[in-house]
Structure formats: C-alpha cells, structure tokens
Amino acid sequence: MSAVTDKPSVRKSRSSRDHTERGVGDNRRIGSHVLLGILAIYFILPLWWLLVSSTKSTSSLFSSAPLWFDNPADFVDNVQGLFTHQGGIYWTWLGNSFLYAFTGGVGATILAILAGYGFAKYRFRGRGVAFGFILGSVMVPLTALVVPTFLLLSNVGLINTPWAVILPSLLSPFGVYLMRVYTQDAIPDEMLEAARIDGSGEFRTFFRIALPMLKPAIVTVLLLSVVATWNNFFLPLAMLSDPQLLPVTVGLNNWTKLSNAGAGGEQVWNLITSGAFISILPLLISFLFLQRYWQGGLAIGSVK
Amino acid sequence: METTTSPARAKAGSAQHPGTVARRRQRVGWLFVSPFLLIFVIFLVVPLGYAFYMSLFTSTLAAGKSFTGADNYIKAFTDPIFLEGMARVGFFALVMIPLQIGIALLAALVLDTLATKLSKASRLLIFAPYAIPVVIGALMWGFLYSPRFGPATTIFEVFGMQAPEFLSANLIFGSLVNIVTWQWSGYYMIVIYAALRSIDASIYEAARVDGATGTQIALRIKVPMISSSMVMVLIFAIIGTLQFFTEPVVLRNIAPGAIDAAFTPNMYAYALAFQYSQFNYASTIAFSLGILVFIGSYIFLYFTRKQSGLEK
Numbered sequence: 001m002s003a004v005t006d007k008p009s010v011r012k013s014r015s016s017r018d019h020t021e022r023g024v025g026d027n028r029r030i031g032s033h034v035l036l037g038i039l040a041i042y043f044i045l046p047l048w049w050l051l052v053s054s055t056k057s058t059s060s061l062f063s064s065a066p067l068w069f070d071n072p073a074d075f076v077d078n079v080q081g082l083f084t085h086q087g088g089i090y091w092t093w094l095g096n097s098f099l100y101a102f103t104g105g106v107g108a109t110i111l112a113i114l115a116g117y118g119f120a121k122y123r124f125r126g127r128g129v130a131f132g133f134i135l136g137s138v139m140v141p142l143t144a145l146v147v148p149t150f151l152l153l154s155n156v157g158l159i160n161t162p163w164a165v166i167l168p169s170l171l172s173p174f175g176v177y178l179m180r181v182y183t184q185d186a187i188p189d190e191m192l193e194a195a196r197i198d199g200s201g202e203f204r205t206f207f208r209i210a211l212p213m214l215k216p217a218i219v220t221v222l223l224l225s226v227v228a229t230w231n232n233f234f235l236p237l238a239m240l241s242d243p244q245l246l247p248v249t250v251g252l253n254n255w256t257k258l259s260n261a262g263a264g265g266e267q268v269w270n271l272i273t274s275g276a277f278i279s280i281l282p283l284l285i286s287f288l289f290l291q292r293y294w295q296g297g298l299a300i301g302s303v304k
Numbered sequence: 305m306e307t308t309t310s311p312a313r314a315k316a317g318s319a320q321h322p323g324t325v326a327r328r329r330q331r332v333g334w335l336f337v338s339p340f341l342l343i344f345v346i347f348l349v350v351p352l353g354y355a356f357y358m359s360l361f362t363s364t365l366a367a368g369k370s371f372t373g374a375d376n377y378i379k380a381f382t383d384p385i386f387l388e389g390m391a392r393v394g395f396f397a398l399v400m401i402p403l404q405i406g407i408a409l410l411a412a413l414v415l416d417t418l419a420t421k422l423s424k425a426s427r428l429l430i431f432a433p434y435a436i437p438v439v440i441g442a443l444m445w446g447f448l449y450s451p452r453f454g455p456a457t458t459i460f461e462v463f464g465m466q467a468p469e470f471l472s473a474n475l476i477f478g479s480l481v482n483i484v485t486w487q488w489s490g491y492y493m494i495v496i497y498a499a500l501r502s503i504d505a506s507i508y509e510a511a512r513v514d515g516a517t518g519t520q521i522a523l524r525i526k527v528p529m530i531s532s533s534m535v536m537v538l539i540f541a542i543i544g545t546l547q548f549f550t551e552p553v554v555l556r557n558i559a560p561g562a563i564d565a566a567f568t569p570n571m572y573a574y575a576l577a578f579q580y581s582q583f584n585y586a587s588t589i590a591f592s593l594g595i596l597v598f599i600g601s602y603i604f605l606y607f608t609r610k611q612s613g614l615e616k
Contacts, residue, residue, distance in 0.1 A: 029418065029420075032414045032417065032418055032423075033418070033420070033423070035414055036411065036414060036415070036418075036422070036423055036426040036430075037422075039407070039411055039426065039430050040425070040426035040429040040430055042486070043429055043430045043431075043432060043433055043486060043489075043490060044429045046433075046441075046444045046445060046448060046486065047432060047433075047436070047444075049444065049447070049448060049455065050444050053447070061453055062452060062453065065458065066453065066454060066455035066458060067455050110339075111339050111340040111343060112340065114336045114337070114340065115336060115337045115339070115340035115341070117336055118332075118333050118334070118335070118336025118337035119333075119336075119337060121333075122329055122332060122333025122336065123329070123330075123333070124330040124333035124334055125330065127333065127337075130341065133344075134344065136598075136602075137344070137348055138539075139539065139543060139598050139601040139605075140348065140352070140594055140597070140598055141543055141546065141593065141597045141598075142547075143547040143549055143570050144355070144547065144570075144573075144590045144591065144593050144594030145347070145348065145351045145352065145355075145590075146574075146590070147355065147573055147574070147577045147586050147587060147590045148354045148355035148358065148587055148590065148591075149347060149351045150577070151354065151358065151587070152350065152354055167343075167346075168347045170343045170347070171343050171344065171347045171348055173344070173348075202329075202332045203332075206336075227435070230437060231437045231438050231439075233437075233438060233439050233549070233550040233553070234549050234550065234570070234574070237574075238577075238578065248437075249437045249438075249439035249440065250439070252440070252443065253439055253443070253553075253554055253557070256443060256446075256557050256558070257557045260557050269453075272443065273447070276440045276443060276444065279437070279440065280435065280436050280437070280440055283436075283437075284432065284435045284436075286435075287431075287432075287434075288428070291428070295494060295497075295498055296498060296501075298494055299495070299498035299499045299502050299533070
C-alpha cells in the first residue's frame with residue numbers, strides 16, 4: 001500500500017485554534033488581508049455584474065452603468081419573459097439540468113462508493129490490475145470519448161434521449177479513487193472483522209457500519225460529480241438536438257448565438273443574463289450549505 | 305493476494321472453513337466493484353477501442369468504408385490544423401497552469417495563516433466561480449469583454465483611455481487565459497488549503513523556535529509537505545487545459561473572427577464529426593488527443609512519483 005494511507009488524511013478542522021500564535025505580525029496581517037481582498041474582488045466581480053444585469057431590460061443593459069442597478073423591478077419582467085419566451089422552454093432546460101446532474105451525479109456516487117469500498121476492503125484476484133486501469137484512466141481526457149461514445153450510442157438508437165447524457169456521466173474514475181483512499185483511512189479492518197465475528201453479513205456490515213462513516217467522502221464525491229454533470233457542455237452538445245432535451249447551459253448558449261446573429265425577434269440579452277443568474281443559484285447555495293463537508297473532503301488522498 | 309482459483313461455490317451459512325470464507329469474500333469484493341467496472345468498460349474502454357478501430361478506416365461516399373491502417377494518423381500528424389491546435393493548447397498550458405496554480409498556492413498559504421471572518425469570507429468568494437458552469441462563466445466574461453455591455457469602456461474612460469478590444473484576434477489568448485484562471489484557481493486553492501489544514505501545526509512551532517520566518521516556513525515546510533496535493537492539482541490542470549473546448553466555443557459566438565472552428569483539437573474533432581461527418585478522421589483526432597494527454601500526464605506523474613498521491 002502506498003504511503004498515502006499512513007494516517008487519516010481528513011482530520012477535524014483546526015479553525016478553532018488561534019492562528020495569531022503562528023507568529024504573524026500585525027503588518028503582515030494587514031498585507032495579507034489586502035491581498036485576499038483584491039483576489040476576492042477579482043473573483044466575485046463578474047458575479048456581481050451578473051446579479052446587477054439580471055435586473056435590467058435589454059435597453060438598460062446597453063445604456064446604464066454596467067456595475068450598478070438601474071431599475072431592479074425589471075427583474076420581475078425578465079422572469080416573466082423566461083416563462084413566455086419560446087413557450088417557457090428555459091424552465092424545461094433548467095429541469096433537464098437538474099435531472100441529468102441529479103441522476104448522473106447520484107449514480108456516479110453510488111458506483112464510486114461501492115467500488116471504492118470493494119477495492120479498499122476486499123482482497124480478490126485481479127484487484128491490482130483492475131484498480132491500475134482505473135487509476136490510469138483518471139488521466140484520459142473524457143472529452144476525447146465524446147465522439148466515439150456518440151457513434152456507439154447512435155448504433156443502439158440512444159442518441160437524442162436523456163440516457164445519452166446520463167449514462168456516460170456515471171463514469172467517475174476519480175470518484176472511485178477518492179472513495180478507496182478515504183475508506184482505507186476511515187474504516188479499520190479490525191472493525192469489519194469484529195462485525196463479522198458478531199455474525200453480521202458482508203452487506204449488512206457495509207450498510208450499517210461502513211456507510212455512515214464515509215459521509216464526508218460521499219458528500220464530496222457527490223458534489224464533484226453533480227458539478228461535473230451540471231457543467232458538462234460537450235456531451236449534451238454532441239448527443240442532443242431536440243431543444244426540449246437540452247440542459248440550461250447548452251440552451252443559453254443557443255440563445256446567445258441567436259442574439260449575436262442579430263435576428264430582431266431573437267435578441268433576448270435580458271433573458272440570457274437573468275436566466276444565467278437563476279441557473280447558478282442552486283449550486284452556489286449547495287456549496288454554501290455543505291461547505292464543512294467538501295472543504296475537508298477535498299483533501300482526501302492528497303496528504304501524506 | 306490469495307491463490308484461490310476455483311469458482312466460489314461456498315454458500316452463506318456453510319461450515320466456516322477458512323478457504324471457503326476467503327473465496328466467499330473474493331466474490332463479495334467483485335460484487336462491490338462490478339457495477340462500476342461495467343460502466344467503465346462500456347463508456348471508457350469500448351469507446352477508446354472503437355475510436356481506435358474507426359481511426360484505421362476511411363469512409364468515402366464513392367468507395368465506401370476501406371481499411372487504411374495508419375493513414376489517418378499520418379494525415380493527423382502532418383495536418384497543420386491539428387498541429388496548430390495542439391501547439392495552441394500547449395502554449396495555453398504553459399501560461400495558464402503556472403498562473404492558476406500560483407494564485408491558488410499564494411491564496412492558500414495566506415489563508416492558512418489567518419483565521420479571521422474576512423479571510424473566511426474571501427475564501428468562499430475566491431472559490432465561488434467553481435460553482436458556476438463553464439458555459440455561464442464564459443458567457444459572463446463575453447459580456448464583460450464586450451465593448452457594448454461591459455464595464456471596461458466606462459472604466460478606461462475615467463482614465464481618458466480607450467478600452468482594449470478583448471475579443472480581437474490579438475487579445476483573445478489573454479482573454480481566454482483570464483476566464484480559465486478565474487474559473488479554476490479557487491478550486492485548486494481549496495484543495496491546497498485543505499491539505500495545508502491537515503498538517504500538524506506543532507511542526508511550525510519547532511521551526512519557529514529554530515528561528516524560521518513565516519516565508520521560510522511556507523516555502524520550506526508547508527509546500528514540501530503538501531507536494532502530493534500539488535501534483536494532483538497539476539495533473540488536473542494539465543488534463544483540463546489540453547482538452548480546452550467550452551470557453552472558446554462560447555466566445556466564438558461573439559468573436560468568430562478571432563476563434564476559428566478548429567481553434568483547439570477538441571473543437572476540430574467536434575467540427576469534423578458534426579459538421580463534416582468525417583467520423584473516421586474525427587475519431588483519429590480524438591484518439592490522438594486522448595493518447596497525447598495521457599502520455600503527457602503519465603510522464604509528469606512518473607517524474608513526480610515520489611510526491612504524488614496517485615501512485616499505487
């Protein structure tokens with residue numbers, strides 16, 4: 001086994017400790033805060049712009065100050081526009097994004113938990129070879145698989161169905177890697193042996209004892225795979241042509257394309273900004289609420 | 305490694321003979337990993353194999369499908385469009401990866417020495433772009449770059465200057481670098497920060513007693529101790545950069561003159577497959593890209609194997 005697993009890689013946050021005792025003088029602290037402040041402004045400014053812009057009509061998008069509100073009440077008009085433009089297809093897109101991200105993300109997580117646990121806690125023939133392949137595949141760029149996957153799925157008639165997006169999203173070799181490393185650290189073999197001696201079956205032990213202990217890693221892998229599916233652009237772009245099936249990312253990109261083409265009736269800049277703003281809220285909110293899980297979870301497998 | 309070879313026949317509840325138990329465990333182990341392995345084979349091994357198979361053939365309307373062996377590869381590696389695309393993403397990688405990781409490392413090291421409300425807030429703000437879909441991020445920056453919508457014109461006017469044309473062919477490289485840096489630095493920062501948090505702080509005390517300064521502690525103790533995280537983050541940055549696709553595709557809508565349809569190898573493969581129906585050549589490009597990225601990451605991993613957490 002590698003040195004990665006020498007000790008638990010995820011420990012309780014030390015945030016409660018007083019970090020000033022680490023010897024940072026007041027001047028350094030001011031300098032550090034200024035630096036962080038500048039970075040924070042750079043990283044948040046586009047989001048501020050989007051918030052402001054989502055409350056503007058198309059004409060005030062062009063004419064008013066870009067970084068401040070013009071007439072916030074216009075947000076209501078924009079949302080109404082999202083319900084009426086092309087028959088409210090925006091909400092179908094948003095629903096599709098939820099469907100794909102949820103089924104793809106949850107499915108990938110379940111597979112990763114099972115496989116990670118299997119690799120970590122059972123010695124079986126072919127284990128080393130199988131895991132070696134999975135580890136190597138972490139380095140295969142998944143976008144290189146889109147064209148051949150498209151050709152394969154078109155042979156079985158799955159193109160232009162939700163399955164064409166959901167099924168390939170179940171593949172998360174990195175998730176398996178994370179779950180394996182975490183399981184090795186978090187669940188001692190002795191505990192499983194004790195459960196076996198008490199007469200608990202393998203699957204019962206897994207569900208009753210192991211699963212609750214894996215919670216931080218499960219949340220992390222779930223978030224990572226939901227984000228990956230929610231973010232994916234190449235896959236749905238290639239697989240789906242029916243506008244009713246598109247996720248919100250591809251849909252909004254199509255609106256931008258049309259608006260840029262300058263076709264009079266298709267210039268919906270206000271709907272693009274407000275639609276984009278609404279579409280980023282679910283993930284932003286989940287990250288905010290689950291931060292104590294994923295922040296620790298992201299260190300899995302990366303500390304000796 | 306066990307030596308059991310016969311198919312597991314043991315039933316639950318049979319006499320607990322040690323060999324039987326071991327065999328049963330083997331079977332349970334396979335049960336746990338097989339659902340993933342199934343998906344792995346169907347959506348990774350088979351597509352890769354199929355892409356390779358497709359790349360060995362050439363289809364034309366006149367002659368139909370014919371076996372052409374390595375011809376497509378010879379064509380690809382002498383195709384100026386593909387080579388130019390590869391060179392372009394290579395150049396992107398050289399600029400973008402040090403920039404992203406540098407910002408991420410700096411921010412993480414600074415965050416690690418502070419525990420104030422302000423620092424916690426900035427940590428979340430810097431991370432926030434990761435939660436934004438890449439398409440939306442690119443759309444937003446497209447607006448911000450635009451002379452019609454963006455704040456750049458207003459800001460530069462204050463200083464009596466004309467805003468640069470971010471979407472022109474000259475500046476599009478920097479504009480794309482900026483989008484990617486904005487999108488990913490925060491994620492890398494959080495990974496590095498989480499690794500820094502799990503170092504035992506008593507090490508720093510010892511160093512300080514020996515007279516080490518804050519910067520020395522950061523560079524001589526903290527960075528080496530999180531080298532496996534750094535390697536992992538670098539691998540992901542390499543893989544991500546070389547498969548560059550979404551940002552240029554989205555910006556191409558508003559800057560078609562500066563970004564052509566074969567700007568990156570992925571875009572080239574997409575255009576070949578879905579605009580020109582050249583599926584064999586598209587498969588060749590996709591497969592070549594996959595192999596090149598794999599080899600690149602593998603070499604990097606090989607030279608950093610002592611530090612990496614991925615060896616096993």
